[in-house]
Amino acid sequence: MSNHIEYEPVIGLEVHIQLSTVSKIFCGCRARFGSEANAQVCPVCLGLPGALPVLNRKAVDYAARLALATGCEINPRSVFARKNYFYPDLPKGYQISQFEQPFCENGMITVETASGGKRPVRIRRIHLEEDAGKSMHQEAYVGDDESLVDLNRCGVPLLELVTEPDLTAPEEAAAFLAYLRQLVRYLEICDGNMEEGSLRCDANISVRVRGTFGLGTKTELKNMNSFRHVERALAFEYERQCALLTAGQAVQQETLLWDANRNIATPMRSKEFAHDYRYFPEPDLLPVEIETNWIEAQRRDLPELPQAKKVRYQEAFFLPAYDAAVLTEDADVAHYYEQVADRVDDKKLASNWVMGEVLRACKERGEGVTDLKMTPALLADLLGMLTRSEINSGMAKQIFEQVLQTGKSPHDLVAEGGLSQIDDHDSLQSVIQTVLQAQQKDVSAYLQGNEKVLGFLMGLVMKATSGRANPRTVTSLLREELAQLKNRL
Amino acid sequence: MSVTLAEVERIAALAKLSFSDEEKAQFTEQFNQILAYVDKLDELDLSAVAPTSHVLAGPPLLRDDEYRPSLTPDEALANAPRRNKNLFSVPKVIGG
Numbered sequence: 001m002s003n004h005i006e007y008e009p010v011i012g013l014e015v016h017i018q019l020s021t022v023s024k025i026f027c028g029c030r031a032r033f034g035s036e037a038n039a040q041v042c043p044v045c046l047g048l049p050g051a052l053p054v055l056n057r058k059a060v061d062y063a064a065r066l067a068l069a070t071g072c073e074i075n076p077r078s079v080f081a082r083k084n085y086f087y088p089d090l091p092k093g094y095q096i097s098q099f100e101q102p103f104c105e106n107g108m109i110t111v112e113t114a115s116g117g118k119r120p121v122r123i124r125r126i127h128l129e130e131d132a133g134k135s136m137h138q139e140a141y142v143g144d145d146e147s148l149v150d151l152n153r154c155g156v157p158l159l160e161l162v163t164e165p166d167l168t169a170p171e172e173a174a175a176f177l178a179y180l181r182q183l184v185r186y187l188e189i190c191d192g193n194m195e196e197g198s199l200r201c202d203a204n205i206s207v208r209v210r211g212t213f214g215l216g217t218k219t220e221l222k223n224m225n226s227f228r229h230v231e232r233a234l235a236f237e238y239e240r241q242c243a244l245l246t247a248g249q250a251v252q253q254e255t256l257l258w259d260a261n262r263n264i265a266t267p268m269r270s271k272e273f274a275h276d277y278r279y280f281p282e283p284d285l286l287p288v289e290i291e292t293n294w295i296e297a298q299r300r301d302l303p304e305l306p307q308a309k310k311v312r313y314q315e316a317f318f319l320p321a322y323d324a325a326v327l328t329e330d331a332d333v334a335h336y337y338e339q340v341a342d343r344v345d346d347k348k349l350a351s352n353w354v355m356g357e358v359l360r361a362c363k364e365r366g367e368g369v370t371d372l373k374m375t376p377a378l379l380a381d382l383l384g385m386l387t388r389s390e391i392n393s394g395m396a397k398q399i400f401e402q403v404l405q406t407g408k409s410p411h412d413l414v415a416e417g418g419l420s421q422i423d424d425h426d427s428l429q430s431v432i433q434t435v436l437q438a439q440q441k442d443v444s445a446y447l448q449g450n451e452k453v454l455g456f457l458m459g460l461v462m463k464a465t466s467g468r469a470n471p472r473t474v475t476s477l478l479r480e481e482l483a484q485l486k487n488r489l
Numbered sequence: 490m491s492v493t494l495a496e497v498e499r500i501a502a503l504a505k506l507s508f509s510d511e512e513k514a515q516f517t518e519q520f521n522q523i524l525a526y527v528d529k530l531d532e533l534d535l536s537a538v539a540p541t542s543h544v545l546a547g548p549p550l551l552r553d554d555e556y557r558p559s560l561t562p563d564e565a566l567a568n569a570p571r572r573n574k575n576l577f578s579v580p581k582v583i584g585g
Binding site for chain 1: 503505542543545547548549550551552553554555556557559560561562565566571573574575576577578579580581582583
């Protein structure tokens with residue numbers, strides 16, 4: 001489209017990351033999702049008079065993990081502030097957040113784009129804050145003259161991460177979010193579940209003439225609850241702004257709500273004084289003070305991050321980039337793979353089985369890798385038997401299924417199940433002779449020098465033995481048998 | 490430093506409070522008296538002093554991430570003017 005040649009989008013993101021602590025950020029109520037309405041509230045998160053907040057240590061630990069993983073500078077002193085506004089899901093009339101002195105600043109996340117490029121995205125800041133409650137307007141049980149409020153989510157800890165406007169395409173925004181989701185799951189600070197609201201994203205976007213450096217008037221997009229919606233909403237808004245400018249009109253600075261059903265973004269009813277939050281330091285909470293020694297200890301405890309792991313898999317295990325990306329997508333899968341790879345010599349074989357059979361089994365059974373009865377140790381045993389040709393790959397797949405069902409060891413299953421490999425020359429020879437008799441045409445082709453026929457004959461023998469014949473023995477017996485036929489000519 | 494009547498009206502609007510003209514005039518005068526008192530600080534050179542947001546020193550007391558029992562929904566809703574099932578019922582809010 002001609003718009004795309006003339007204008008480029010400039011995109012920044014604001015992501016709310018719900019921390020997976022057991023309790024809330026300033027009180028001891030549970031922070032679970034999906035409990036009975038208003039059953040996880042207390043005087044602190046209800047904003048009852050006289051209640052005082054006390055900061056959850058783990059929320060600070062989690063903030064530090066993300067700060068270090070994104071290369072941010074942790075401020076030695078950060079200050080909680082009250083962000084004042086009225087909304088029914090905010091019982092105190094203010095949200096405890098951080099404003100002038102956030103937890104950390106000036107980080108960087110490098111996103112790998114689909115085309116294989118790398119896009120460095122600067123992180124302006126990450127700060128700690130509390131979540132608000134949940135309002136219901138549309139549900140069937142809501143009366144015509146009311147909205148309903150569940151305050152269970154009030155006070156659940158959040159990190160708000162703000163990027164600089166460094167993204168230059170809707171797909172890059174989606175790639176950024178996918179990486180951030182992977183990162184917070186690796187760090188074990190958030191479950192990354194967008195449907196349950198564990199990751200929420202607002203985006204701002206403006207367009208400028210391609211190749212220039214100024215910033216145009218931006219709009220803010222809200223209400224996108226999946227990566228795909230973020231990408232679609234940004235693509236929609238990019239087109240809309242391009243069309244306005246092409247028609248000689250100006251973009252209005254406004255907030256738009258994404259409507260996923262209609263695939264359009266519509267202006268939010270503008271709120272008077274919407275941005276006058278009158279921040280001031282929260283008098284009930286002392287500033288968070290962070291010591292350098294503590295930061296260094298946290299840095300040492302940081303797990304290997306997904307991008308580094310991906311590179312290591314390619315260098316240490318000689319895996320293709322594709323395998324490395326699939327295996328490191330999820331921290332649990334990566335851990336599973338490493339436990340298998342530790343026990344087998346053929347790292348690529350281990351990769352094939354984890355990417356293939358293991359991930360398929362997880363998908364089919366709706367289980368995580370850690371739930372499978374096929375543990376990494378059992379898979380390594382199975383692959384060992386396969387590598388030593390004690391079983392062939394068809395049998396290995398059958399045994400794999402049986403281990404999934406029973407959790408029994410592959411050795412035991414082979415011993416008790418009559419699945420073991422046929423390696424006995426006499427019985428294989430008779431199978432081979434039967435096959436050769438039936439395929440005289442192919443046999444004579446082979447005898448006239450067409451070596452390719454061997455593979456076909458081999459397949460027939462394997463089929464005749466239900467895949468249980470030792471392929472190596474079959475090959476050598478087949479060659480012997482055919483050589484004898486040749487000698488007889 | 491001082492505030493005008495218009496600023497007082499804006500602050501009142503942000504706080505969702507409404508006042509008579511006499512009250513607004515009175516608040517403007519009272520706010521300005523307080524600000525004049527704060528202006529006394531200008532007599533000192535405080536350029537090297539960080540603003541004091543808290544009078545207590547030292548790091549905050551942190552709590553371990555453990556949960557304890559919450560109120561029951563009935564207790565939580567005891568002071569609500571209106572409820573629907575276990576939810577707070579509020580005048581209808583349109584849009585986000």
